[in-house]
Amino acid sequence: MSLRSELSDSSFSTSIVEPDFEEENTVVQDEPSSAESEMERKLRPSEVVKELDRHIVGQGNAKKAVAIALRNRWRRRQLPKELMKEVTPRNVLMIGPTGCGKTEVARRMAALGDAPFIKVEATKFTEVGYHGRDVDQIIRDLMDISMILTRKRWTDALREQAKEIVEERILDLLTGPAGSDGGNRGRESFRDMLSKGLLDAQEIEVEVPESSGDKSNNVFTIGESSNNPNVVAMSDFLNKIANGNNGNGRKGNGGSSERKTLAIRDARNVLLQAEIDRMLEQVDLKKEAVAAVEESGIVFIDEIDKICTSRDFSTRSADASAEGVQRDLLPLVEGTTINTKYGNVNTDYILFVASGAFHAVKPSDMLPELQGRLPIRVELNGLTEDDMYRILTEPVANLVRQQVELISTEGVTLSFEDDAVREIARMAALLNKTIENIGARRLHTVMERIMEELSFEAAELEPGTTLTVNKELVQKRLSEVMVKSDVSKYIL
Numbered sequence: 001m002s003l004r005s006e007l008s009d010s011s012f013s014t015s016i017v018e019p020d021f022e023e024e025n026t027v028v029q030d031e032p033s034s035a036e037s038e039m040e041r042k043l044r045p046s047e048v049v050k051e052l053d054r055h056i057v058g059q060g061n062a063k064k065a066v067a068i069a070l071r072n073r074w075r076r077r078q079l080p081k082e083l084m085k086e087v088t089p090r091n092v093l094m095i096g097p098t099g100c101g102k103t104e105v106a107r108r109m110a111a112l113g114d115a116p117f118i119k120v121e122a123t124k125f126t127e128v129g130y131h132g133r134d135v136d137q138i139i140r141d142l143m144d145i146s147m148i149l150t151r152k153r154w155t156d157a158l159r160e161q162a163k164e165i166v167e168e169r170i171l172d173l174l175t176g177p178a179g180s181d182g183g184n185r186g187r188e189s190f191r192d193m194l195s196k197g198l199l200d201a202q203e204i205e206v207e208v209p210e211s212s213g214d215k216s217n218n219v220f221t222i223g224e225s226s227n228n229p230n231v232v233a234m235s236d237f238l239n240k241i242a243n244g245n246n247g248n249g250r251k252g253n254g255g256s257s258e259r260k261t262l263a264i265r266d267a268r269n270v271l272l273q274a275e276i277d278r279m280l281e282q283v284d285l286k287k288e289a290v291a292a293v294e295e296s297g298i299v300f301i302d303e304i305d306k307i308c309t310s311r312d313f314s315t316r317s318a319d320a321s322a323e324g325v326q327r328d329l330l331p332l333v334e335g336t337t338i339n340t341k342y343g344n345v346n347t348d349y350i351l352f353v354a355s356g357a358f359h360a361v362k363p364s365d366m367l368p369e370l371q372g373r374l375p376i377r378v379e380l381n382g383l384t385e386d387d388m389y390r391i392l393t394e395p396v397a398n399l400v401r402q403q404v405e406l407i408s409t410e411g412v413t414l415s416f417e418d419d420a421v422r423e424i425a426r427m428a429a430l431l432n433k434t435i436e437n438i439g440a441r442r443l444h445t446v447m448e449r450i451m452e453e454l455s456f457e458a459a460e461l462e463p464g465t466t467l468t469v470n471k472e473l474v475q476k477r478l479s480e481v482m483v484k485s486d487v488s489k490y491i492l
Helices: 003-008 033-042 045-053 060-077 102-113 136-175 181-195 229-242 264-280 285-296 323-334 368-372 385-393 399-408 418-434 441-458 471-483
Strands: 092-095 117-121 203-209 257-263 298-302 337-340 343-346 351-356 376-379 413-416 466-469
Touching: 045 060, 045 102, 060 092, 060 102, 060 351, 060 376, 092 102, 102 117, 102 298, 102 351, 117 136, 136 181, 136 203, 136 264, 136 285, 136 298, 136 323, 136 337, 203 264, 257 264, 285 343, 323 368, 385 399, 385 418, 385 441, 399 413, 399 441, 413 418, 418 441, 418 471, 441 466, 441 471
Parallel strands: 092 351, 092 376, 117 298, 298 351, 413 466
Antiparallel strands: 203 257, 337 343
């Protein structure tokens, strides 16, 4: 059986944010039914919402919206091919004040959906014709991410098989090729010592690629901009030729490797990477990376309200990052073909999630065409005092637990009384009302103010010491914040 056919029977996962549990994806079409059923179970809307609840407090409407969007992507893959082409993603627009969880919902969604994901700021792009990044670069960056993840996924899948080959190669260097029964008995004894690590200090002579230690050896650089995929592809090709690679992934005869004497513990890693690279030459990584982006890619566009101009004013903005960027986003969201150095990428089935606070402008101030391409609107609520308390206590990695674990590294026990946690939540909510509403980010400011002296002194305390944060300490540490008129130090 060929390497390609062996690997096509395996299941894989791709992600740009590390997930809390493994998921299965359909980059490889022929998956076992057990893997398909596991993915089907984990992508149920109720399961997605339950997992999001472990990290995000409240915002039930937003969680339901993204859970349905993920489920619809799985449902689309179950349709007949002729109908599957007609079903496009329902893009989402999340509206809510800063610090209420818009970005976190999308980030966790990408981890659960097991999809190539990229987060971009709408204000970083300029209209075509102006100096700066155009919106097509979003898809090119997403392809770079997908390519890295696809390579990592195949590397993980091939690692065990490559380890067996490397072990045989090391045994060949130690005992010679497998031969007679007597030689095989000696080979097995060496195999046993090798597995136990008894031979790690033994030195052997291996071939080491000269370029393995310097991955940034770019001899040719054409132009100063990486926006043109043709220029990038040409630069990559010339660098491969210069580094002794003939362009199709195989080493030429230009002396691209050298013989070195290494200990087995070091030689094993060198040989393993070389063997994995050789096996990856038989895999069409570009094709799979493109398929992953086209079928499962998610683009999160943050701060989209910052490129909107209020229609209450008759003057038209001359900002190159404003309405012109909206017009450039239209074909991208609707569906177009973007040329990248890995090939053409169709954006018809990429899911776009946009978000914005919309303080100074309204969603209706966006171009009508762009509004129509973001049909699902979800409004996220501002955070109350109760929400602040839940954020401090409910998520898996809440702020209170983070502080306790950080101080525990000094051998000191830190504890928070419940009254103190509620006082922190009350003060954070009050500061949001009286100064500036920055949502849950205010908790970081308040927590650091409270922990400033404790964190400074913790390293000097005896191991086993217990520190307690009570309501009185919280009020004392925050009293200056509430009294001072100049509170700029505490505004993020």
